[in-house]
Amino acid sequence: MLVELRIRNVAVIDTVSLPLAGGLNVLTGETGAGKSLIIGALGMLLGERAAADRVRAGAERATVEGVFDLRGLPAVRVLLDERGVEADDDLLVLKREVGANGRSRAWINGSAVTASVLADVGARLVSVHGQHDSRQLVDADHQREVLDAYVQADAARAGVAAAHAQLVALRARERELEQGRQDAMRRADYLRFVAREIEEVNPVIGEDDALDADIRRLAHAEELQGLAAQAAAAITGDDRAALTRLATVRRALASLVRIDPSLERLQSGFDAAVYALDELTTELESYAETIEADPQRLRTLERRRDQLVSLMRKYGPTMPEVLAAAAEASTALDLLDGGTLDLAAIADARASAEGALAEAAAELTRLRQRGAHRFARAVTALLPELGMREGRVEVVLAPLEAIGAAGAESVAFVAALNAGSDMRPLSRIASGGELSRVMLALSTVLARLQQVPTLVFDEVDAGVGGAVAWQVGALMRRVASHHQVLAISHLAQIAARAHHHIVVHKSAVGTVTTSDTTVVIDDARVVEIARMLGGDADREVSRAHARELLTRGSEDVQALADVGETLEVTPSATPKRQRRGKPV
Structure with missing residues (x-):
């Protein structure tokens, strides 16, 4: 779990210390206050490219530190041990620095590491889902990656890719020899x-x-x-x-x-x-x-x-x-005499490689076929709670003419998100708001499989509002029951669901603009919710509306806990929604 994020001299941020808690953390603030800068700094900490333009004007270097709680994360400890990093206690400190000259350095628990090691460790600690993920959702390659992540096909995919690369190399060598032999015959x-x-x-x-x-x-x-x-x-x-x-x-x-x-x-x-x-x-x-x-x-x-x-x-x-x-x-001339034997040997090797590729691809196909229906049902089960009561998602596996590096079939997500609609590819039917909600449903399903303790949702609520926003907040709150969640949002309905509410605000120190954060509780939180609702935060009617929203959020969350609603999405079981032990 991410305990604290410390940012210094990143863009307009002077110094920010962002304390986080378990459950649902919501980051709000006016447009342009610096929320995206905080997510960008987090990405830099997780190994993304660190450029000199990230450094605050006039500063020598930008620094990002993250303090993580390692309790319950044995896999991360194993990875650290493999990378030669000591982690004797339950806290882990990641640090990234980029100078105004563009030079970047990284540390884990005070030990210097490469950016790639930082990225390897960071990938086990935090998973970021942003608005760009919604746009990627219409991409066939991304859809295939999502399904493969659900069916845990990393090893099978690697096997197919390796077998395909070997076959491609053999075919190229065979073509080269045959071409050389043909040239030699013409010029004999x-x-x-x-x-x-x-x-x-x-x-x-x-x-x-x-x-x-x-x-x-x-x-x-x-x-x-x-x-x-x-x-x-x-x-x-x-x-x-x-x-x-x-x-x-x-x-x-x-x-x-x-x-x-x-x-x-x-x-x-x-x-x-x-x-x-x-x-x-x-x-x-x-x-x-x-x-x-x-x-x-x-x-x-x-x-x-x-x-x-x-x-x-x-x-x-x-x-x-x-x-x-x-x-x-x-x-x-030797190729003319011995080329036939060489070509025969390569042909045998190619045939063997084709068989190995077919076998590896068949295993990957079996994983996809077994998981595609379960995955579609798990995602479909979440759509009513996101305002798409008649929504349905299916996964279509279509055989390819030839086995490629990614397998023997294409993967396509098709959906009917409204009553009476035909099943169509997401790129042809989904609005921006609908894509955001489908992406959130996918992320929710995958989150139950991921061992990553912290999930970041960067404005994935774009394009939604009203009752749907309220349902999106409920779903994020549910995900937060088994992951730490950090959500960046402009919606009061989601902020009202938070366990921990942080406001980003921009201020001026002399002639210099900077961003800062404040954890809001009680009346301060009421004022922020009132602002997000679009009213005058100083008026009592706006504050009363905000208090009502916060009260309703607490009551809905308690009701959700009372009925014991669960969602099973593990690949070993068929997804089911249950309420008080009875299927609905």
Whole structure:
């Protein structure tokens, strides 16, 4: 149960501490007072997207905290333990902060957690039903989700989705292989030519560069030989050669060292230079001996280079690309030879996956078929209490041509909400007010199945009024007998049913507008009910009307308790309405 909601620096809210109680909590206030901001802050606490525009102007960060009572919620404790969050006592504190820079942080019991963990835990604590749910009610996917929630088909749905994903992947692979095989068949002659041509030449990566170097040397053999011999002779040849002329340097250095031994390093450097020149001469002479003009070899290399150039011109422009073209052609040809076996193996796997999907979908269908009638009866049983005495709701399951990720059938809610009406889809027959009431009936039925302790109804009474509003309030009060309920409403008939009445009001502090909350009791509550009735709250006649409404609300609630009216909507039993033990 949500014990307290603390909000700071969210939109126009400066600081709000919202104390909540068990039973039916009703939040009222003038339009624009900030009721929707409180629900938005609660959503942020439950893991919804937290944007920087939520932060109050001039503030560094917005903060929302929720204090929850964990008594009677062992499943939540298990989840916290799985997420590594300590919950030693009966209170749990969730906190969410968003900075003006857009950065968001979250904590549970003081331990930092991710927004996803906060959302996982929040989903076990609070379930929010808003006006948008009424609009979603006409959507076929949403209707399917509602039915599946009622029949508790989460595991079956996950099985169908997984089996369908596997089948889709296998079909895609099968199409890919078949397409590749068909392409290879159309291009078989060309592919064989490519593979054969490249294979006959048998090129090697880097071979083209090596050939260019060899051809260049052979083409300039005489020139290279002459230059090498000329360089060697310049070092060791006649009296004018370098080494001969360096003898004078050697003698001078020897004399210098005898006089000044510290110049020994110069002698060492000279000796190293002379040795290097001597080595250079040896290498030049050896190189000159290896160079030999060979016209026949030159022609052979040039023919080989021409072959490589031809391949690179066709399949290149580089040698790696030529080899890649050969590999691609060989792979495609292998597909022609072995593709039939691969396709047969995939076909077997696909058939197995189709069987698994059919089996999983059949289980989901059984759950839906068993629960659809019970669900329709449970919802229909509530419609008279919401002002639709002749209303009926049915669930239509229509087989699909092919099993999809969501199962083998479509799910559609059809209804006749007025006497003499034919059964039609909700999108074609329901007004906004009627949709709101049908959605409330659905939420009431699902609430009995949900383990979530706190339900939030955000203006789900839109479009209703008068006696119907009174009945809507009675139904919310009934739901509050086994859940904590927080209802945001503009209707006095619903506010009069509350166990705990909170008013949101807007005020100005200097030049800054802010929203705040007040728990109203006794005369303050009478004034608020009078305001909601549309009269002058300061006039005694308006207050008398408000007192009468509050008195009637208390008397009706007591009468409801006296007769012991119950509604069974669990999926294990057929819904029945009973009064004093007798069916009506």
